[in-house]
Amino acid sequence: MTTEFMVELAYLLSAYLFVVGLKRLQSPATARVGNALASLAMFIAIIATIVDTEILSWSGILIGIAIGGVLGGLAARMVEMTAMPQLVGILNGSGGGASALVAVAEFLNSPGIGVGTPGVTILLGTLIGGVTLSGSFIAFAKLQEIMTTDPITFPGQNAFNAILVVAIVSVGAMVLGVFGGQDPTTMFYIFGGLSLALGILLVIPIGGADMPVVISLLNSYSGLAASAAGFVIGNMALIISGALVGASGLILTQLMCKGMNRSLANVAFGGFGGGAKVDRALIGKRPVKRADAEAVAAELGYVNSVVVVPGYGLAVAQAQHELRKIGDLLEARGVDVKYAIHPVAGRMPGHMNVLLAEADVSYDKLYDLEDVNDDFSNVDAVLVVGANDVVNPAARDPQSIIAGMPILNVDKARRVIVMKRSLSPGFAGIDNDLFYMDNTLMFFGDAKDQMAELVREVRDLA
Amino acid sequence: MGELMIGLYVFVLATLAGREVITKVPPTLHTPLMSGANAISGIAIVGAIVVAARAEGGVQMALGIAAIAMATFNVIGGFMVTDRMLAMFRKR
Numbered sequence: 353m354t355t356e357f358m359v360e361l362a363y364l365l366s367a368y369l370f371v372v373g374l375k376r377l378q379s380p381a382t383a384r385v386g387n388a389l390a391s392l393a394m395f396i397a398i399i400a401t402i403v404d405t406e407i408l409s410w411s412g413i414l415i416g417i418a419i420g421g422v423l424g425g426l427a428a429r430m431v432e433m434t435a436m437p438q439l440v441g442i443l444n445g446s447g448g449g450a451s452a453l454v455a456v457a458e459f460l461n462s463p464g465i466g467v468g469t470p471g472v473t474i475l476l477g478t479l480i481g482g483v484t485l486s487g488s489f490i491a492f493a494k495l496q497e498i499m500t501t502d503p504i505t506f507p508g509q510n511a512f513n514a515i516l517v518v519a520i521v522s523v524g525a526m527v528l529g530v531f532g533g534q535d536p537t538t539m540f541y542i543f544g545g546l547s548l549a550l551g552i553l554l555v556i557p558i559g560g561a562d563m564p565v566v567i568s569l570l571n572s573y574s575g576l577a578a579s580a581a582g583f584v585i586g587n588m589a590l591i592i593s594g595a596l597v598g599a600s601g602l603i604l605t606q607l608m609c610k611g612m613n614r615s616l617a618n619v620a621f622g623g624f625g626g627g628a629k630v631d632r633a634l635i636g637k638r639p640v641k642r643a644d645a646e647a648v649a650a651e652l653g654y655v656n657s658v659v660v661v662p663g664y665g666l667a668v669a670q671a672q673h674e675l676r677k678i679g680d681l682l683e684a685r686g687v688d689v690k691y692a693i694h695p696v697a698g699r700m701p702g703h704m705n706v707l708l709a710e711a712d713v714s715y716d717k718l719y720d721l722e723d724v725n726d727d728f729s730n731v732d733a734v735l736v737v738g739a740n741d742v743v744n745p746a747a748r749d750p751q752s753i754i755a756g757m758p759i760l761n762v763d764k765a766r767r768v769i770v771m772k773r774s775l776s777p778g779f780a781g782i783d784n785d786l787f788y789m790d791n792t793l794m795f796f797g798d799a800k801d802q803m804a805e806l807v808r809e810v811r812d813l814a
Numbered sequence: 815m816g817e818l819m820i821g822l823y824v825f826v827l828a829t830l831a832g833r834e835v836i837t838k839v840p841p842t843l844h845t846p847l848m849s850g851a852n853a854i855s856g857i858a859i860v861g862a863i864v865v866a867a868r869a870e871g872g873v874q875m876a877l878g879i880a881a882i883a884m885a886t887f888n889v890i891g892g893f894m895v896t897d898r899m900l901a902m903f904r905k906r
Contacts, residue, residue: 370854371831377847378838380903387850387900391893394857401860407867409875416866416879420886427887428894436895440849443892447855450885454861457869457877469818571848574855581861583821591821592828593857599832600851604844695841702844709902716905720841 355403362400363589369393370593374600380715397589420446433710434667437567437700441492444570448484451477451577451594456544458584463537464529470584471528475543477580479520482547483554484573490555491566495699501560510621513553520546558619561779564608565619567700572601604701611695613747613757635783636775643793645802648735648769649809651793652678655732655767657688659724661760662704663697665738665772666799672711674803675737679713681810691717692724692760694742721758728764736762736786737771738799740778745785754780768792771802846899853892859885
């Protein structure tokens with residue numbers, strides 16, 4: 353067997369292991385092994401490449417691996433779970449950036465490439481990789497709140513973006529010498545610059561509340577960028593792996609859009625968040641029933657079933673550990689405790705589940721919206737902590753701006769306790785009828801303090 | 815059939831396979847799915863090694879080193895943080 357054949361087989365094995373690894377992610381029990389298999393697949397692909405490539409100088413390769421490896425390892429170990437969207441944002445960007453650089457190097461190797469498949473794939477790789485790199489950078493800055501989380505819009509934005517796309521296509525054609533006369537290398541640098549600009553312009557009009565969609569979409573792009581790089585260098589392992597990631601990101605994007613009841617076009621061009629036409633003066637003017645920690649403890653401690661609905665406010669307050677203690681204490685009293693998690697409860701898909709897993713909540717107690725939503729009428733008490741729009745019954749009203757958004761049907765439960773700082777509206781900017789219902793008790797205050805107080809009160813129950 | 819067409823067939827079929835596998839991942843694991851898939855997109859490291867290996871210095875070498883550093887960051891950071899998260903998912 354020739355070396356070349358062995359290398360091709362190694363790439364095939366690597367692609368196979370990537371799929372098997374992703375398949376193991378279908379259950380929390382097997383997921384860790386799945387991730388290890390995917391890591392092994394990557395290792396095999398790297399070894400195959402090193403065997404297959406005539407390496408003139410090791411020093412550059414080793415320097416690159418050392419820098420990336422140390423930074424990656426540190427980031428992975430030190431990141432707070434609440435900051436996971438930011439890290440995934442940077443990881444998306446660096447993957448896309450690497451793919452773009454591969455295309456750039458390939459171009460500079462043969463600048464007078466002319467019209468044809470190699471030239472087009474190089475341009476596609478540069479474009480997708482460039483958009484992923486700069487778009488992820490903006491997404492990171494928004495998530496980290498280095499820049500404003502509000503949508504940045506200006507008059508004629510969509511027309512401007514359309515012109516930019518036309519410019520990218522035209523300059524791309526010039527790179528390939530379609531019109532003749534221009535220096536391909538100069539045109540290529542302009543093409544790269546325009547690609548980066550497009551990534552920035554595509555992400556700035558998207559508001560902070562829509563970041564789960566953006567992160568998912570950039571995830572998909574980072575995969576497509578890798579696939580494009582695969583076409584550039586003619587490597588099937590890159591094409592396959594990139595396609596898997598592209599599909600994954602796209603599925604998550606669709607799920608996030610569904611969770612917010614919005615189309616991708618609406619997220620991309622909407623400038624959503626804070627712009628709703630609602631009479632804010634009326635918000636919070638109706639009477640509510642208040643309860644203190646002692647009363648809430650009594651409502652939760654003497655019933656058969658409690659469902660906890662955590663929202664991002666819980667994570668912001670870092671109160672998930674106190675929440676888990678309350679759950680443990682209630683279970684010790686014989687109460688059946690479940691956690692109902694809305695698809696967009698956190699700042700990226702599945703974020704809230706990770707935060708609760710970190711707080712040591714058993715994963716079989718975490719329920720998705722579809723699994724739990726029909727059961728709320730049999731639930732004795734619901735404890736909503738730091739969530740708002742995702743439990744707003746207005747979503748069932750066809751006139752509401754959130755009409756049709758999937759919500760957790762907590763209002764069907766016998767008793768609803770809402771832990772919140774105030775009656776202020778959520779991202780949708782509208783009032784929530786849930787707060788004023790007969791069976792609802794409002795438990796106001798800082799989530800961390802109030803949860804700690806509730807831990808003590810539940811512990812003191814007879 | 816040319817290399818481009820074979821590549822496109824592979825791309826389309828891999829997308830379909832990915833779709834089948836990933837739609838079955840439960841929402842509770844969507845964050846690790848994303849970081850893990852993300853690490854896989856660091857496969858661009860293969861291309862980066864090819865670029866760096868043939869470079870004899872100058873711009874090509876700089877591009878190669880930068881591409882390898884970014885891809886390695888993606889791979890190591892992605893797989894490690896995914897493992898760290900998955901280790902937290904425990905059943906009691």
